[in-house]
Amino acid sequence: xxxxxxxxxxxxxxxxARDHRAAVSVFAGGIAVYAVxxxxxxxxxxxxxxxxxxxxxxxWVMTVFLITSVFASxxxxxSLGRWGARGAYLIAFGLFGVGSLVCALTPTMSVMLAGxxxxxxxxxxxxxxxxxxxxxxxxxxxxxxAVGLTSAMWGIGNLIGPILGGLFxxxxxxxxxxxxxxxVTAIIVVPATRALPSRRSAAADVxxxxxxxxxxxxxxxIAVSVAGVIDGTGTVVVLVCVAALTMVGFVVVDRRRxxxxxxxxAYTRTNPxxxxxxxxxxxAVGSTTEAFIPLFGQEIAGMGPLVAGMLGAALSWGWSSAxxxxxxWADGARASRRVRVIGPxxxxxxxxxxxxxxxxxxxxxxxxWFVALFIAGTGIGMAFPxxxxxxxxxxxxxxxxxxxxxxxxxxxxxxxxxxxxxxxLLVSVGAIVGADGDPDVVSARFLAFGFAALxxxxxxxxxxxxxRSSPATAPADDPxxxxxxxxxxxx
Numbered sequence: 234x235x236x237x238x239x240x241x242x243x244x245x246x247x248x249x250a251r252d253h254r255a256a257v258s259v260f261a262g263g264i265a266v267y268a269v270x271x272x273x274x275x276x277x278x279x280x281x282x283x284x285x286x287x288x289x290x291x292x293w294v295m296t297v298f299l300i301t302s303v304f305a306s307x308x309x310x311x312s313l314g315r316w317g318a319r320g321a322y323l324i325a326f327g328l329f330g331v332g333s334l335v336c337a338l339t340p341t342m343s344v345m346l347a348g349x350x351x352x353x354x355x356x357x358x359x360x361x362x363x364x365x366x367x368x369x370x371x372x373x374x375x376x377x378x379a380v381g382l383t384s385a386m387w388g389i390g391n392l393i394g395p396i397l398g399g400l401f402x403x404x405x406x407x408x409x410x411x412x413x414x415x416x417v418t419a420i421i422v423v424p425a426t427r428a429l430p431s432r433r434s435a436a437a438d439v440x441x442x443x444x445x446x447x448x449x450x451x452x453x454x455i456a457v458s459v460a461g462v463i464d465g466t467g468t469v470v471v472l473v474c475v476a477a478l479t480m481v482g483f484v485v486v487d488r489r490r491x492x493x494x495x496x497x498x499a500y501t502r503t504n505p506x507x508x509x510x511x512x513x514x515x516x517a518v519g520s521t522t523e524a525f526i527p528l529f530g531q532e533i534a535g536m537g538p539l540v541a542g543m544l545g546a547a548l549s550w551g552w553s554s555a556x557x558x559x560x561x562w563a564d565g566a567r568a569s570r571r572v573r574v575i576g577p578x579x580x581x582x583x584x585x586x587x588x589x590x591x592x593x594x595x596x597x598x599x600x601x602w603f604v605a606l607f608i609a610g611t612g613i614g615m616a617f618p619x620x621x622x623x624x625x626x627x628x629x630x631x632x633x634x635x636x637x638x639x640x641x642x643x644x645x646x647x648x649x650x651x652x653x654x655x656x657x658l659l660v661s662v663g664a665i666v667g668a669d670g671d672p673d674v675v676s677a678r679f680l681a682f683g684f685a686a687l688x689x690x691x692x693x694x695x696x697x698x699x700x701r702s703s704p705a706t707a708p709a710d711d712p713x714x715x716x717x718x719x720x721x722x723x724x
């Protein structure tokens with residue numbers, strides 16, 4: 234089978250043309266709400282903890298949100314098949330709004346975790362539905378632009394979320410941040426109702442949920458999260474080993490299922506999809522550092538909540554601006570391949586520089602924090618749309634291509650979940666190691682250098698993903714695939 238030739242990328246004007254405007258507004262609005270919530274919560278959380286307690290559950294606020302997001306992301310095609318695009322989005326926005334309301338009214342951190350779990354269910358649907366709309370409603374030549382636009386919506390969240398979250402915290406009304414999410418979600422429901430068709434999808438997904446795969450991912454994430462809040466070095470080591478073994482078990486189980494958490498192409502030796510997914514995962518893991526950046530800004534440099542929130546958003550500002558730019562100047566295949574490798578390198582360099590600069594909290598050093606985090610985010614932004622588009626077009630088989638596209642969102646969600654747990658663990662270990670000195674500085678360095686090392690691995694996986702897949706069929710020990718899917722398309 235001959236490989237398909239990549240279509241000439243469309244223009245931004247075509248993406249926003251009347252024929253595509255409604256679909257674009259739907260997936261962009263859903264991502265924007267999710268993004269605003271992420272950064273608004275990160276900026277206001279230190280003040281919330283100071284008010285209702287629960288410092289040891291700090292990392293769980295994000296971990297619980299992401300675990301339920303992963304589960305909800307597996308329900309996207311089923312939701313479209315049962316309720317149609319309009320109904321699926323109304324349910325997603327409804328869950329997100331209810332979760333935000335619970336967080337606004339919470340008396341304790343435990344109740345906030347419950348609210349964040351419900352928020353995560355809605356958020357997972359919103360992000361998954363966005364990829365479904367991109368692939369189904371837009372021509373392939375616009376996919377890279379559309380994926381880039383999703384990061385533009387993250388840019389809105391990066392700009393508005395930290396500022397609003399920090400502002401609410403600054404005036405002593407952190408609950409106002411969650412009340413704002415309730416109001417905004419209610420407003421977005423109106424155009425979503427009018428813009429989306431109510432008919433159900435003709436191709437509903439009736440395959441069984443990969444429950445065991447989901448449980449193994451959740452168990453591994455919980456093990457790492459518990460390791461971050463428990464005392465005792467020996468216990469921490471045991472929990473980390475349990476998490477690693479559980480993830481190995483996930484791969485063994487998932488690759489043998491007819492319908493797994495990841496598409497079956499990801500488990501073939503001859504197809505680069507697995508390396509594309511690993512590259513995406515490492516970029517997503519790197520982005521989770523920003524959950525702790527506002528906390529370090531307040532504790533190490535004495536920043537107010539507003540400025541600390543903006544420091545936390547510096548990485549994402551770089552991410553969003555670079556993603557929009559790279560979809561314009563890296564249109565060609567050669568440029569696209571290049572940025573897929575350069576991106577993880579910039580992420581590693583930026584995070585390592587941020588860690589080195591923790592030696593001082595002078596104004597010059599703090600300015601360097603902003604620059605280093607911005608550069609790290611630039612690495613994520615320039616590589617992500619091109620790696621994601623390569624995964625979405627990895628094969629000429631439409632059914633497998635649809636599963637590979639859905640896998641982009643699933644991998645991102647799982648990576649964010651695991652990355653959040655790892656971040657919490659590194660911060661906790663750093664606090665223990667630096668107990669006799671400055672635990673906050675040591676924690677910041679553990680987080681920065683640990684994630685910089687992971688990003689450096691992303692350079693190797695990006696290079697591996699550039700190798701052309703073999704035209705031969707999958708080896709005998711690979712999961713059996715339809716004949717049309719044994720050849721990957723290289724982008």
